[in-house]
Amino acid sequence: MKSTEEIHKLLVDQFGEETLEYKPDEKVDPWIVVAAGKIQEVAKFLRDETGLRFDSLMCLSGVHYEKEEQLGVTYHLASTSEKHKLTLKVLMPQEDAQVQSVEQIWKTADWHEREAFDMFGIRFEGHPDHRRILCPDDWEGYPLRKDYKVQEFYRGMKVEY
Amino acid sequence: MTTVKEKSPEVSVTPPVDAGNGLKTQEMVVNMGPQHPSTHGVLRVQLTLNGEIVVKAVPHIGYLHRCFEKHSEEMDDYTKVIPYVDRMDYVAAMSNELGYAIAMERMMDIQVNDRVEYIRVIMAELQRIASHLLAVGTFGLDIGAFTPFLHCFIEREKILDIFEKASGARLLYNYIWVGGLMNDVPADFKKDTAAFIKSFRPQIKELNDLLSDNKIFVERTANVGVLPEKVAINYGVSGPSLRGSGVKWDLRRDDPYSIYDRFDFDVIVGEGRMGTVGDCWDRYIVRVWEMEESLKIIEQALDQMPDEGDVHEAVPKKIRPPAAEIYCRTETPRGELGYYIISNKKTSPYRVKARAPSFVNLSVLPAISVGAMVADMVAIIGSVDIVLGEVDR
Amino acid sequence: MLEFLESVMPAGPMAVFVFSIIPLMIILLYALFAIWMERKVAGHIQDRLGPMRVGGWHGWAQTIADLLKMIQKEDIVPAKADRFFFKMAPFIAFGASYGAFVAIPLSSGYIGSMIDVGVFYIVAITSLLSISIIMAGWASNNKWSLLGAMRTAAQTVSYEVPTIATILSVVLVTGTLNLMEVTELQSGNSFLGFLPNWMIFHSPFMVIAFVIFFVAVLAESHRVPFDLPESESELVGGYQTEYSGMRWGLFMLTEYADMLLLSLVTVTLFFGGWNSPFGPFLDGPFWGAFWMLLKGMIVVFVMMWLRWTLPRLRVDQLMNLCWKYLIPLSFVNLVLIALWEMIF
Numbered sequence: 048m049k050s051t052e053e054i055h056k057l058l059v060d061q062f063g064e065e066t067l068e069y070k071p072d073e074k075v076d077p078w079i080v081v082a083a084g085k086i087q088e089v090a091k092f093l094r095d096e097t098g099l100r101f102d103s104l105m106c107l108s109g110v111h112y113e114k115e116e117q118l119g120v121t122y123h124l125a126s127t128s129e130k131h132k133l134t135l136k137v138l139m140p141q142e143d144a145q146v147q148s149v150e151q152i153w154k155t156a157d158w159h160e161r162e163a164f165d166m167f168g169i170r171f172e173g174h175p176d177h178r179r180i181l182c183p184d185d186w187e188g189y190p191l192r193k194d195y196k197v198q199e200f201y202r203g204m205k206v207e208y
Numbered sequence: 209m210t211t212v213k214e215k216s217p218e219v220s221v222t223p224p225v226d227a228g229n230g231l232k233t234q235e236m237v238v239n240m241g242p243q244h245p246s247t248h249g250v251l252r253v254q255l256t257l258n259g260e261i262v263v264k265a266v267p268h269i270g271y272l273h274r275c276f277e278k279h280s281e282e283m284d285d286y287t288k289v290i291p292y293v294d295r296m297d298y299v300a301a302m303s304n305e306l307g308y309a310i311a312m313e314r315m316m317d318i319q320v321n322d323r324v325e326y327i328r329v330i331m332a333e334l335q336r337i338a339s340h341l342l343a344v345g346t347f348g349l350d351i352g353a354f355t356p357f358l359h360c361f362i363e364r365e366k367i368l369d370i371f372e373k374a375s376g377a378r379l380l381y382n383y384i385w386v387g388g389l390m391n392d393v394p395a396d397f398k399k400d401t402a403a404f405i406k407s408f409r410p411q412i413k414e415l416n417d418l419l420s421d422n423k424i425f426v427e428r429t430a431n432v433g434v435l436p437e438k439v440a441i442n443y444g445v446s447g448p449s450l451r452g453s454g455v456k457w458d459l460r461r462d463d464p465y466s467i468y469d470r471f472d473f474d475v476i477v478g479e480g481r482m483g484t485v486g487d488c489w490d491r492y493i494v495r496v497w498e499m500e501e502s503l504k505i506i507e508q509a510l511d512q513m514p515d516e517g518d519v520h521e522a523v524p525k526k527i528r529p530p531a532a533e534i535y536c537r538t539e540t541p542r543g544e545l546g547y548y549i550i551s552n553k554k555t556s557p558y559r560v561k562a563r564a565p566s567f568v569n570l571s572v573l574p575a576i577s578v579g580a581m582v583a584d585m586v587a588i589i590g591s592v593d594i595v596l597g598e599v600d601r
Numbered sequence: 602m603l604e605f606l607e608s609v610m611p612a613g614p615m616a617v618f619v620f621s622i623i624p625l626m627i628i629l630l631y632a633l634f635a636i637w638m639e640r641k642v643a644g645h646i647q648d649r650l651g652p653m654r655v656g657g658w659h660g661w662a663q664t665i666a667d668l669l670k671m672i673q674k675e676d677i678v679p680a681k682a683d684r685f686f687f688k689m690a691p692f693i694a695f696g697a698s699y700g701a702f703v704a705i706p707l708s709s710g711y712i713g714s715m716i717d718v719g720v721f722y723i724v725a726i727t728s729l730l731s732i733s734i735i736m737a738g739w740a741s742n743n744k745w746s747l748l749g750a751m752r753t754a755a756q757t758v759s760y761e762v763p764t765i766a767t768i769l770s771v772v773l774v775t776g777t778l779n780l781m782e783v784t785e786l787q788s789g790n791s792f793l794g795f796l797p798n799w800m801i802f803h804s805p806f807m808v809i810a811f812v813i814f815f816v817a818v819l820a821e822s823h824r825v826p827f828d829l830p831e832s833e834s835e836l837v838g839g840y841q842t843e844y845s846g847m848r849w850g851l852f853m854l855t856e857y858a859d860m861l862l863l864s865l866v867t868v869t870l871f872f873g874g875w876n877s878p879f880g881p882f883l884d885g886p887f888w889g890a891f892w893m894l895l896k897g898m899i900v901v902f903v904m905m906w907l908r909w910t911l912p913r914l915r916v917d918q919l920m921n922l923c924w925k926y927l928i929p930l931s932f933v934n935l936v937l938i939a940l941w942e943m944i945f
Contacts, residue, residue, distance in 0.1 A: 076535065102441050106535060106546050106563035121548065123535045123563075127441060127457055134535065155444030158571040166277070181270040181600060190275055191559075238744045246834040260748065260916060350834050352825060352913025358647040424826055424912045582748065583835045583915045 048131050051077045054099065061092055078121075078134035086122075086137050087147040087173075093124060093133070094152055100126045101133060104153035109163035111141075113193040118144040118169055139169070148174040166191035235263060238582075242271050246350045246586040249596030253573070255585065262585060265577040267570060272600035280560040286312060286527040287386060289560065294380040296562060297598040299342050302335035302371070303540035305384035310465055311536035311547040312386040316529045323517025324388050325467045330401065330509050331371070331383065332466075333502040337408070338367040339541035340448075340495040340502075343593040347492055348419050350590035351428050356419045363411055370400050387523040398510055405503050412500055420493060429492060430483030433576045433588035437486065443572040446565050447543025448498060449592050452478040452491030459539035471508050473501045488591035495593070528555055542566050542593060566598040624702040624713065627894075632857045636664045639905050646909040674846035682843065683740035690737035691844070691851035697729035698858040705865050706781040708875045708889030719780040720768055723866060724761065727821065730859065731757035734830060737852075738840035749839025752916055753823070753830040759923040760820040760827075766931035767814040770807070770938045771800055771870045780866075784874030799873040804945075806937045811871045813931045818863045820919070823856070825908040829916055864900035865893065872896050 049057075062085060081089050093101040101124040110119040115138075122135040137146050148171035149156045160171045161180040168189040171177060178184060187198045197206050224232040241252035250271035256264040276296060280289045293308045294301040306328055313320065345360030368378045374393045375383035383390045419425055435445065440453040450457055458475040460468040476497040478490025529551040537546040543565030550559040569592050577588050637652065640663065644651025656662025678684055701723045703713035716722055731753050738750020775783045789798045796802045801811050820827040831839035838844075841852055868874060873896075875889030883892075914922070 076533075103444055105444070105537060105544065106548055106561065108548050108559075108561040108563075110550065110559050121535075123546065123548065127455070130462065153444065154439075154442050154571070154575075155568055158567065166275075179270075181273040181275075183270070190278055191281075236744060238748075244837060348912065352828070352832065352834060353911065354643070355647050355909050358649065362648055418910075419912075422912060424914055427918055428912060428915055581915060581917065583832070583913075586835050 048129060049098070050131075051079065051133060054093075054131075054133055055079050057096070057099070058089065058092070062089060076132070076134050078136050080136045080138060083137050083139050083146045085147075086135070087149060087152070089135070090122075090149045090152045098129070100128050102127055104149070104155040104159075105132075107149075107156050107159035107163065109167035109169050109191065111167055111192045112138075116141045118167055120146055120163060120169060122149070144169040145172060146170070147172050150174050165189070168192070233258075240582075240585065247589060247596075248346065248594055249599075251570075251589070251594070251596055251599070253585065253589070255582070257582065260581045260583075262577055262580050262582065265574050265585065267573050269567075269570070269596075269599050272596045274601065276562065276601040277560055280557055282556070284556050286529070286555065286557060289557065290385065291380065291382050293562075294382060295597060296564060296601055297339075297540060297542060297545075297566065297595045298379060299595055300335050300339040300541045301380050302331045302384065303339075303538070304545065305381065306332050306466070307536065307538040307540065307545045308547055309384045309386050310538060311534055311549055312527065312529070314536055315532055315534045315549060315551065316386075316524070316527065318387045318522050318524065320388060320522045321517045322467075323514050324519050324522075326509050326513040327389060327393055327519070328384055329466055329468070329471075330506050330513070331374070333505045333509070334367050334370060334401070334404075336502045336541045337499045338364045340499050341367075343448075343541070344415065344419075344492065344495050347587075347590040347593070348425070350586045351425055353419060353422070353425065356415060359411070359415065359418070363408055366404050366407070370397070370404065373397070373400065385523055386527060388521065389519040392519045398513070401506060401510060405507060409500075409503065412496065415496065420496060426482045426489060428583070429488040429587055429591070432483075432488045432584045433580060433591060434484045435486040435491075435572060435576050439572070439575060440486070443575065444568045445543070445572050446568065447539065447541070448494045449491050449543065449569050449572075451476060452494045452591075453486035454478050454480070454490075459537060459544060463537065465536075465538055468505075470512070471505045473504050476501060488587045491591040491593075526555060528553065537563070540565060542595065542598070543569060562601060564598040564601060566594040566596075567601075570594050570599055621713065623711070624705075624707070625699065627707070628699065628702070628854075628858045628861065631861055631894075632854050633664045633668070635857050635860070635901060636667075636853075637661060638902075639908075642902065642905045643909045646906070668850070671850045672847055676846045676848060677843075679742060679843050681742045683742065686736045686740035687843075688848070690733045690740060691848045691855070693733035693736065694730055694855040695851050695858065697726055697733060698855050698862055700726045700729075701862050704780055705862070706784050706869065706874060707865075707893055708886045709785075710886030711890065712781050715779065715781060718778045720772065720778045720783075720870075723780075723862075724765060724768070727859075727862070728757065728761065730855070734840050737844070741840070741843040743843050745837045746840050746842045749830045749832075749836045749842070752836075753840065755916070756820060756823075756827065756829060756919060759920060760817045760927075763813050763923065763927040763931040764817040764821060766928070766935055767810045767817065768870065770810045770931075770935045773935070773939055774800065774803060774807075774942060780869050780874070784869055784876065787873040788876045797873055797876065797878055799871065799876070801871040804938065804941045806934050806941060807871070809934050810931070810938065811867075813927055813934065814870070815867060816922075817927060818867060819904065819907070820923070822859045822863050822904075824860065824904050826911040826914050827919060828908075828913060829919060832913055834913075860901055860904055861897060864897040864904070867900050868893065868896040 093099050103125050105123040105125050108121045110121060112119060117138050118141055120137045124133045139146060146169060148160055150160060158180060160174055163169050164171060164177065165179040165181050166189055179186065188195055199206060222235050224234040227233045236257045238255045238257055239252060240255050241247040242250040252268040254266040254268060255262055276292050279292050283289055290305055290308060293304045297304050341360040341364045345357035348356040371381060372378050374397065375381040375390060435453050437453045437455055440450050440455060454477050456475050456477050461475055476494050478485055478494055480490060482489045531551060531553045533550040535546055535548045537544050545565055546563035548561040549557055552558045577585055580588060641651040652660030652663035654660055655666045678687055704716055704719035704722050706712040734753040735750045738746040772778060775786050777783060787799050801807055823830050831841055841849055844852060875893040877884045877888060877892050
């Protein structure tokens with residue numbers, strides 16, 4: 048059982064300050080912001096390091112921060128053996144949203160990353176099956192972005208009713 | 209507006225192979241679904257078959273996609289999200305509501321009184337039984353046994369009657385609200401529930417006699433679709449499907465929410481009694497025995513439930529949480545249901561993401577179905593127990 | 602029977618026509634009744650009532666209503682189907698099933714044709730059924746239908762072996778292939794004095810033969826737990842997937858006719874055919890037909906009972922059961938029955 052603060056210290060020892068940012072928040076769970084190009088390494092470390100053993104990725108969600116013009120991916124990790132939880136975040140600019148895939152580390156990420164791509168247009172480098180999952184393959188736009196406008200026609204069918 | 213270039217891969221079939229006797233054999237691609245009697249909804253699995261043996265299975269989902277998350281953001285009130293939450297896992301709506309209510313209460317720091325807590329737990333556990341009955345019944349149906357399905361439905365009907373008395377609805381209840389309940393339970397709620405428990409206990413035994421120990425049923429499900437422990441955790445499988453693989457992991461015990469720490473119950477895990485740990489039979493039997501455990505919880509809750517208490521006591525007039533974000537998970541009949549809610553001090557959520565257990569559990573399908581037969585595919589899909597409303601949201 | 606009809610009818614061909622149509626009448630009436638009965642049996646096994654509305658008393662007219670609906674339905678032939686074979690298949694299926702009734706002695710006064718190779722004829726002509734199913738599955742141009750058809754081919758061919766082996770053991774005892782003679786040999790009381798002289802009471806090995814035969818018959822008529830060709834939860838509808846309306850109805854009729862046929866064969870071979878269970882009491886051509894159909898319906902009921910109780914086997918398990926257990930057992934049993942015949 049380790050707190051987010053302790054885990055953050057461990058991570059800083061391993062990867063250095065510049066890739067990580069600790070965001071304590073007294074209201075709800077604190078989180079750690081990780082650089083988009085480092086998430087795969089960090090994830091691998093978190094999963095394999097003794098004492099951490101984050102063997103399950105509970106949830107992977109895309110978020111659109113409209114004001115900051117940023118897209119984010121939130122990783123909620125849990126450990127079935129150590130019973131601690133951790134929240135990681137990756138923030139990217141809206142125009143060029145690219146992040147490393149963690150599909151090789153937790154298979155849960157496979158479909159979740161496809162969903163994040165489908166809904167937010169975040170691209171996951173190294174994902175083996177990178178395509179839309181819930182919307183049709185030729186759907187236009189990313190529905191959960193705050194500035195999303197629904198397309199007028201889909202294959203000749205009027206979308207808005 | 210961006211145009212998406214990624215298309216689903218073209219169906220690639222291997223060229224015909226000479227079988228050695230002048231004949232040629234070729235793999236066959238079959239679409240199982242979206243209209244198929246045993247995919248439990250509009251799931252489509254693209255099967256590549258070698259005769260009757262599955263070489264590759266690719267699930268295609270999204271046929272029931274409503275974008276619940278967008279709906280939630282568009283609502284002008286947090287309470288208005290609850291009916292949409294109901295429609296995710298439409299056979300276990302109570303559990304979905306409970307998860308959402310607990311997430312919101314944690315975010316806003318609301319304490320509900322004991323009566324509300326006990327009613328919620330009883331409702332959630334009754335819902336678990338109802339949902340497991342459906343899962344077990346339709347699993348039997350997939351294997352070809354029609355009768356247990358209807359026997360299960362008779363019992364499920366009794367639970368729905370109890371729900372109807374309390375909430376007025378039989379499927380989508382909108383009963384558990386943030387900070388309380390829609391209204392108090394009717395006067396004969398305790399009596400009805402106790403009567404149900406009494407009549408239901410012998411039925412579990414009958415179900416075991418009729419289905420669980422049936423030789424043909426065991427032959428069809430044991431050693432089929434084996435999901436090893438490591439794979440299950442790595443794929444994030446949760447709920448009875450995870451416990452079927454022998455992992456003693458139940459959020460009610462390991463990460464208690466509501467008042468589950470006050471009850472005494474066992475976490476049922478698969479032991480591989482009929483075959484290998486983690487086969488379809490194990491996933492099935494975990495559900496059967498979990499119903500018994502739920503009965504135990506309901507009995508204890510009925511004993512301890514206070515008669516006094518206002519169920520509207522803590523219901524806020526207007527929900528306006530502080531700017532915060534929370535990930536809250538609960539154990540629904542299908543597994544770990546997580547809500548990731550971001551608020552920005554407005555009356556509608558900025559982002560609601562539901563981590564649907566069926567969605568995650570289904571993603572393991574390609575990994576455990578290779579080498580199975582077409583008939584086994586049906587058993588595997590049935591044993592993972594998916595609800596397409598929740599997979600597609 | 603034919604002589605009687607010829608004496609009351611003016612013209613010879615007319616009498617032959619009436620004579621040959623009798624089994625058809627029986628099949629049609631039986632199918633109407635059996636489908637209703639199946640629903641009732643299913644209903645009561647599942648703690649419900651089954652049809653209760655149509656026609657008033659216990660929904661007796663439900664099947665008639667369904668039949669009327671089915672006749673009115675559009676006859677859809679898929680665009681890419683092989684039209685000729687697609688349309689032909691249901692007729693061949695029913696023809697095969699109906700043709701087999703020729704050799705069944707319905708009572709001491711009625712048998713379609715006194716052919717001396719009756720049993721052999723029945724086994725041969727029911728094989729046509731699997732050909733029609735393969736036709737239906739292949740001509741539908743649907744992959745599920747094809748899978749169903751392939752399963753049928755494998756299943757029927759395999760299960761014919763134990764069927765024939767057990768029929769042989771009866772033939773070994775009776776010494777004739779003519780079913781009328783087989784039945785006549787079963788009249789009177791057995792050596793124990795109180796049991797009827799039916800084949801099932803002949804020796805303990807005959808009971809084993811009956812069990813093997815019954816399992817094989819279930820598989821031949823594609824009933825649960827061996828309903829793999831049309832297993833609705835896996836193959837959508839198997840070979841029937843693309844059929845609709847009356848063509849589908851004909852397959853349904855065939856299924857029920859086949860059930861009756863195989864039940865009657867079972868009764869004739871093992872349960873004394875049209876013989877009364879009470880010796881000479883209630884005997885005679887009319888009562889013979891009554892006993893025959895009653896016994897047949899009891900076997901049909903057992904088939905329904907099994908259907909609503911058991912799950913379905915998988916295709917490889919089905920083959921295992923046949924080739925690894927039933928076939929060796931039936932041949933060993935055949936030898937044992939032969940020894941029994943030599944000793945007693």
